Amino acid sequence: EAEVAQSPRYKITEKSQAVAFWCDPISGHATLYWYRQILGQGPELLVQFQDESVVDDSQLPKDRFSAERLKGVDSTLKIQPAELGDSAMYLCASSPLGDSGTDTQYFGPGTRLTVL
Amino acid sequence: AQSVTQLGSHVSVSEGALVLLRCNYSSSVPPYLFWYVQYPNQGLQLLLKYTTGATLVKGINGFEAEFKKSETSFHLTKPSAHMSDAAEYFCAVKGNNNDMRFGAGTRLTVKP
Numbered sequence: 001e002a003e004v005a006q007s008p009r010y011k012i013t014e015k016s017q018a019v020a021f022w023c024d025p026i027s028g029h030a031t032l033y034w035y036r037q038i039l040g041q042g043p044e045l046l047v048q049f050q051d052e053s054v055v056d057d058s059q060l061p062k063d064r065f066s067a068e069r070l071k072g073v074d075s076t077l078k079i080q081p082a083e084l085g086d087s088a089m090y091l092c093a094s095s096p097l098g099d100s101g102t103d104t105q106y107f108g109p110g111t112r113l114t115v116l
Numbered sequence: 117a118q119s120v121t122q123l124g125s126h127v128s129v130s131e132g133a134l135v136l137l138r139c140n141y142s143s144s145v146p147p148y149l150f151w152y153v154q155y156p157n158q159g160l161q162l163l164l165k166y167t168t169g170a171t172l173v174k175g176i177n178g179f180e181a182e183f184k185k186s187e188t189s190f191h192l193t194k195p196s197a198h199m200s201d202a203a204e205y206f207c208a209v210k211g212n213n214n215d216m217r218f219g220a221g222t223r224l225t226v227k228p
Contacts, residue, residue, distance in 0.1 A: 040220075
């Protein structure tokens, strides 16, 4: 069964350093999402791509976060500089179409970031 | 905008007992509703979803949920809990767009 791949699974960094996370969605899925999940809370959307275009980045802290999906396939989420409050699980998800409420999102295993 | 409220951040049941996890939603349009399960340090796995049609939805691992429009609820149930059901469960709602809103989650503990 096809899965969403993410790396690394765990990342420990010091504040003010740069970090990057990678996501490879299920093959053929047009829509890709990055979520942030703070411990004890539900996931919150950071950015949504439709193919290579950003559809929604209203909740992305653009002063330090950036995301790209250059060829409309895999994606990278970057934080520079990292802050203590960025410690969280970063989840990537993909869905086949993205333009329908019935579209199911499939999640990867996540990257757990710890900022010291 | 859509939102969900999960009643009870922590539910504890005995093995073999009924599991009931509560979810109430708010939506200005007919909602699409989802339940996901998350095991420690893993991503979210879809248990079941309601889009249209039959209001009783059956999912994986013996779980089911019933959409009750009059109560704006989508509670998750399983007749008999198993130790392997211990996990975090998230209810989520979408409207006509793809804006998925998650609840805060309910941690299920299963006692032997």
